[in-house]
Amino acid sequence: MKKMKANKRIRLFHSMILLVALLTLTGCWSSDEINNLSTITLIGIDENDTGEVEVTAVIVKPHTLFAETAVDGSEQSKFLIETTTGESIFDAVSDLSSTTSERIYFGHVNAIVFGERAARKRMVSSLDFFKRETDFRPNTNVLVARGKASQLVQATPHLNVTLGMELEDLVLSNKYSETDMVEDVTQFMKDLSSDTKDPTTGIISSAKRQGVDIHLTGANNQSDTKKKEEEPSTNTQENSQLQIPEAISLKETAVFKDGKLKGILDERETRGALLVKGKLKNEVVVLSCGSSPEETISLNITNSASKLTPQFSAGAPHMAIVIQVEAEIGQLACPDFNVDPGQIDRLNQQLESLVKQEVTRVLNKAKNQMQTDIFGFGQEFYRKYPKEWKQMAPVWRNGMLKNMKVDLSVSANISRHGLLKDPIKDKEGK
Numbered sequence: 001m002k003k004m005k006a007n008k009r010i011r012l013f014h015s016m017i018l019l020v021a022l023l024t025l026t027g028c029w030s031s032d033e034i035n036n037l038s039t040i041t042l043i044g045i046d047e048n049d050t051g052e053v054e055v056t057a058v059i060v061k062p063h064t065l066f067a068e069t070a071v072d073g074s075e076q077s078k079f080l081i082e083t084t085t086g087e088s089i090f091d092a093v094s095d096l097s098s099t100t101s102e103r104i105y106f107g108h109v110n111a112i113v114f115g116e117r118a119a120r121k122r123m124v125s126s127l128d129f130f131k132r133e134t135d136f137r138p139n140t141n142v143l144v145a146r147g148k149a150s151q152l153v154q155a156t157p158h159l160n161v162t163l164g165m166e167l168e169d170l171v172l173s174n175k176y177s178e179t180d181m182v183e184d185v186t187q188f189m190k191d192l193s194s195d196t197k198d199p200t201t202g203i204i205s206s207a208k209r210q211g212v213d214i215h216l217t218g219a220n221n222q223s224d225t226k227k228k229e230e231e232p233s234t235n236t237q238e239n240s241q242l243q244i245p246e247a248i249s250l251k252e253t254a255v256f257k258d259g260k261l262k263g264i265l266d267e268r269e270t271r272g273a274l275l276v277k278g279k280l281k282n283e284v285v286v287l288s289c290g291s292s293p294e295e296t297i298s299l300n301i302t303n304s305a306s307k308l309t310p311q312f313s314a315g316a317p318h319m320a321i322v323i324q325v326e327a328e329i330g331q332l333a334c335p336d337f338n339v340d341p342g343q344i345d346r347l348n349q350q351l352e353s354l355v356k357q358e359v360t361r362v363l364n365k366a367k368n369q370m371q372t373d374i375f376g377f378g379q380e381f382y383r384k385y386p387k388e389w390k391q392m393a394p395v396w397r398n399g400m401l402k403n404m405k406v407d408l409s410v411s412a413n414i415s416r417h418g419l420l421k422d423p424i425k426d427k428e429g430k
Contacts, residue, residue: 036102036103037102037103037104037105038059038080038100038102038103038104038105039059039060039105039107039108040057040058040059040060040104040105040106040108040109041058041059041060041108041109041110041162041163041164041165042057042058042109042110042111042113042153042162042163042164042167043055043056043057043058043109043111043112043113043153044056044057044113044114044115044145044148044149044150044152044153045089045112045113045114045115045118045122045126045149046114046115046117046118046148046149046150047115047117047118047121047122048085052085052086052087052092053085053086053087053088053089053091053092053118053122053126054083054084054085054092054150055083055084055085055086055089055092055093055096056081056082056083056149056150056153056154057081057082057083057096057104058079058080058081058153058154058162058163058164059079059080059081059082059100060078060079060080060108060162061078061079061080078161079162080100081153081154082096082099082100083150084096084099088125088129089122089125089126089129089130090129093129105135106130106133106135106136106137107135107136107137108164109136109137109140109164110140110141110162110164110165110167110168111140111141111142111143111164111167111168112126112130112140112141112142112143112185113143113144113145113149113152113153113204114126114142114143114144114145114149115144115145115147115148115149115150116144116145116146116147116148116261118149119144119254119256119260119261120260120261121260123192123256123259123260123261124192124259127142127185127188127189127192130185131185131189136185138184138185138186139184139185139186140184140185141167141168141171141182141183141184141185141201141202142182142183142184142185142188142201143167143182143201143202143203143204143250144201144202144203144204144254144261145203145204145205146203146204146205146206146252147205152204152205152206152248155247155248156247158247163248167204167248167250170250171202171250180274180277180279180280181200181201181202181253181270181273181274182201182202182250183199183200183201187199188201192256192259194379195378195393195396196373196376196378196379196381196382196389196393197373197374197375197376197378197379198255198256198257198262198372198373198374198397199256199374200253200254200255200256200265200273200374201253201254201256202250202252202253202254203250203251203252203253203254203264204248204249204250205248205249205251205252206247206248206249207247207248207249251266251267251270252264252265252266252267252270253265253269253270253273255366255370255372255374256372257370257371257372257397262370262372263365263366263369263370263372265362265365265366268358268361269358269361269362269365269366270362271283271358272358272359272360272361272362272363273362273366273374273375274304275304275306275323275325275355275358275359276306276308276321276323276359276362276363276375277306277375277376278304278305278306278307278323279304280301280304280325281301281302281303281304282300282301282302283300283301284298284299284300284301284330285298285299285301285327285351285354286298286299287299287347287350287351287354288350289332289333289334289337289347290334290336290337294333295333295334295335295337296331296333296334297329297331297332297333297334297337297347298329298330298331298332298333299327299328299329299330299347299351299414300327300328300329300330301325301326301327302326302327302328302416303325303326304323304324304325304326305323305324306321306322306323306324307321307322308320308321308375308376308377308380309321309322309380310377310380310381310384310385312385312388313405316403316404316405317381317392317400317404318404318405318406318407319377319380319404319405319406319407320406320407320409321359321406321407321408321409322409322410322411323355323359323408323409323410323411324410324411324412324413325351325352325355325410325411325412325413326413326415327351327412327413327414327415328414328415328416329414329416344414347414348411348412348413348414349412351412351414352410352411352412355410355412356408356410359408359410360408363406367401367402367404367406368402371397371398371399371401371402372397373396373397373401377401377404378392378393378396378401
């Protein structure tokens, strides 16, 4: 009898504990269902002719994202593209909220793309909004578009579900395209507020502009083309004026100074900048190995390293740059070329000469013409000479950096030739 009473008291005690626990659990009262969110994956920011901010948002339709066709068999758009204007980003986004029935959600934004005009005038104020937005991820990539961002963010993704994810993959995992100059919001703002380094980031443009032709095949492309021909444009501009690219490319670099777009580095200059930083890898260069233009050797730069040594010479700042490059033979189109130590030494010298040319070119443009420190020279002086840097900082970008002498030393090492050593020869070449 006593045991039964004791068991009842224990069960009652356990029940009370469970009841108290249930009362303290909050559950999912503040959760947001995906169907109740307007999930933005890509944002384009421009400045229009009247000086207002123009925000273009690519919004995912969750129920159509992984569906090929609608219930009735017709094709359906997977994205909603909304463009609003305002006196600020916040103002434009608030107008965006008034046109959608669901809550605007920035948690899945893969990239912010600034048009050239906005990048020259509105970078700082725009990034201020995104850093304050609680849903926004601080590691979101910042990119600059050639021309208007609103045109490029409307490009059709071909290898991923969304264009934002395709851009993110292009930055992170493209083997044969160097994209290490791209910065996220956090790093960009860190460089923006630094007096020892100027920010840079990647530039996206039409693939056709970069000499890459995209040809789409298949039923989906044919139906899309037919649909574009049959349906009238819902935009205020004509379709011919939109110039929406079939695909985009990421090869150039935007350089900033004082929070504004200062200039653009082309593909070769971008490669030179990455060599100075010791970040160039998986990049293809082509050298001559014969008397005719067709006789070439393609090398893959597998790795690079650099060392920056700040010094003072007669009281003036001086920078010594040592660059080491590792490469391998990717393709050999010289029938009479034999891969022996003597030939490899000559190729190493050619590669060293090419590296010096490209580094000298980017130093002249970024350091001398733009007077920007995208290489972190100021950081090296600050680390080694912190007291002297206090006097250097106010005039660093106003003449001192431009007049600073740079000594450049390059060493190249071609260490591999793949599965094939010597070039393939036809019968006449035997």
